[in-house]
Every structure is written in structure tokens, then in C-alpha cells.
Amino acid sequence: ACSSKYVLSQMHPMWQGPLAVPGGDRQSPIDIVVRKSVFDSELKPLVTDYDPDTCQQIWNNGYSFLVEYDDTTDKSTLKGGPLQDKFRLCQFHFHWGESNAWGSEHTVDRRLFPAELHLVHWNSDKYSLFEEAVMEDNGLAVIGVFLKVGKRHEGLQKLVDALPTIRHKDSVVEFTRFDPACLLPTNTDNYWTYHGSLTTPPLTESVSWIVMKQHIEVSHDQLAVFRSLLFTSAEEEVQKSMVNNFRVQQPLRGRTVRSSFT
Ligand SMILES: COc1cccc(N2C=Cc3cc(S(N)(=O)=O)sc3S2(=O)=O)c1
Numbered sequence: 570a571c572s573s574k575y576v577l578s579q580m581h582p583m584w585q586g587p588l589a590v591p592g593g594d595r596q597s598p599i600d601i602v603v604r605k606s607v608f609d610s611e612l613k614p615l616v617t618d619y620d621p622d623t624c625q626q627i628w629n630n631g632y633s634f635l636v637e638y639d640d641t642t643d644k645s646t647l648k649g650g651p652l653q654d655k656f657r658l659c660q661f662h663f664h665w666g667e668s669n670a671w672g673s674e675h676t677v678d679r680r681l682f683p684a685e686l687h688l689v690h691w692n693s694d695k696y697s698l699f700e701e702a703v704m705e706d707n708g709l710a711v712i713g714v715f716l717k718v719g720k721r722h723e724g725l726q727k728l729v730d731a732l733p734t735i736r737h738k739d740s741v742v743e744f745t746r747f748d749p750a751c752l753l754p755t756n757t758d759n760y761w762t763y764h765g766s767l768t769t770p771p772l773t774e775s776v777s778w779i780v781m782k783q784h785i786e787v788s789h790d791q792l793a794v795f796r797s798l799l800f801t802s803a804e805e806e807v808q809k810s811m812v813n814n815f816r817v818q819q820p821l822r823g824r825t826v827r828s829s830f831t
């Protein structure tokens with residue numbers, strides 16, 4: 570899987586600052602200014618084909634919680650959209666705030682959402698390992714989905730029920746038969762896309778971002794369970810709530826955000 574071999578270092582809040590990546594002119598996240606996005610009629614509908622049997626585990630990496638998929642074959646894939654190649658799903662995770670007023674990484678006309686889902690895929694047509702793809706400028710494709718607080722998300726509840734078992738950093742439990750397609754909005758034809766980066770170290774500029782226009786709804790209580798997770802491991806004497814695990818917005822540096830819709 571794409572991150573089980575690497576325990577991402579706990580993100581010290583300091584790194585959230587405008588940490589400039591040397592020569593970093595395509596950093597993420599960004600504010601999507603709707604009226605400045607450019608409609609591109611060449612953009613195709615997204616084609617996701619996820620196999621729930623490839624779901625393996627859920628773990629707390631000290632920054633977020635990740636649901637990891639077996640990415641040794643092309644069983645769970647993403648193609649279409651802005652992409653020329655086929656991409657393999659390796660994990661999904663979220664970013665959220667300590668309150669419902671903020672928490673997303675991307676914004677739309679400066680509008681913040683309480684949380685954002687990221688489905689991380691790597692280019693299996695061009696590379697044989699995730700670790701290779703993550704260093705290449707067309708190596709990764711991440712789907713971003715905004716969360717709003719509203720009705721309970723039935724599909725999410727299986728995941729929410731597992732969170733108390735991975736409260737501390739570096740805890741991992743088996744997690745199977747979860748279909749990530751249930752977390753996508755009903756309309757996946759309307760999205761913005763731009764070239765950016767990972768939003769946590771190593772911040773590599775290898776991501777084709779695909780940000781959904783339509784959000785999904787989760788309940789207040791479901792989101793509250795996200796906030797019951799901890800940044801800290803069981804041994805640490807001071808426990809810190811896992812909240813506000815989002816990066817500040819980065820300069821657009823002349824990039825164009827394309828839209829698949831008018
Ligand atoms: C060798 O590089 C590696 C190896 C293993 C995992 C990672 N990753 C680190 C951060 C990171 C941040 C993502 S986000 N928030 O932009 O969607 S996705 C992602 S990752 O690819 O899982 C990088």
C-alpha cells in the first residue's frame with residue numbers, strides 16, 4: 570500500500586506555515602476562484618472502479634486516519650476526467666477542523682468546509698510502485714470531496730465505528746470490505762482540476778487534483794468522532810486532539826484551474 574511503509578512524521582503545526590518548497594510553484598491546497606476557472610470541453614467524466622475486497626486496514630498516522638487499499642494490482646482504479654492514464658487507489662483520508670466553521674484544505678471562492686476527503690491514486694500505467702509515482706509530475710491523482718454537516722452518512726458509519734480502536738498515533742486495525750465509492754457525491758461529472766502537490770510532507774509536486782463541485786453530507790456526531798482521534802501515541806503523557814490537520818492555502822503562481830462544467 571502507498572503509505573504503510575512510511576509512517577508520516579507527525580506534522581508539527583509549525584510546518585503548516587507558508588513552508589516554501591524549494592522551487593515550489595505548484596503547491597496545494599489553493600482557493601478555487603470560480604469565475605477565474607476555465608471550462609475545458611475536453612475534460613471527460615471520471616471513471617472509478619473500486620473493488621471493496623482490496624480494502625485492508627485503517628490506521629492513525631499521527632496526522633490523519635488512513636484507509637489503505639491493496640494496490641498491488643489494478644483492482645481499484647480511477648481513469649477519465651483530466652487523466653490520460655489509469656491510476657490505482659492506494660488510500661483515502663480526511664482533513665478537518667476543531668469546529669464546523671473550518672477544516673477543509675481547498676476552498677471555493679474562499680468558502681471553507683468543515684472537512685475534506687482525499688482519495689489518493691497513483692499512475693500504474695507509467696510506474697510500478699507508488700513510491701516511484703509520488704516523485705513524478707504526473708504520478709498521482711487525488712480526488713477531493715468537501716464534507717458538509719447535515720444528515721448522517723450511512724456508508725461512513727462503518728468507518729466512524731472503527732475510529733475509537735485507532736485513537737492513538739501508529740495504531741492500526743484490520744478494515745475490510747469498504748467501498749470508497751459510497752463517499753463520492755452523486756454527481757461526479759462536475760469538478761475543478763489543476764496541477765498541485767501533496768498537502769503534507771514530502772509536499773511533492775506530483776498531483777493532478779480533481780476537486781468535486783458537489784459535497785457530501787455527514788452528521789455532526791459523525792464528524793465529532795473524527796475529533797476524538799489523537800495526534801499523540803499512547804506513551805506520550807500529553808494527549809493532543811487530532812483537529813485542524815489542514816494546510817494553509819498556497820499561492821496559485823499563475824496556474825489555471827479548469828472546470829468540467831460551465
Ligand atoms: C515517498 O513518499 C510517500 C510515501 C508514502 C506516503 C506518502 N504520502 C505523504 C503525504 C500525502 C499527502 C496527501 S494529500 N493530503 O495531498 O492527499 S497524500 C500523501 S501520501 O502520498 O500518502 C508519500
Ligand SMILES: [Zn+2]
Nearest residue numbers: 662664687768
Ligand atoms: Zn489529504
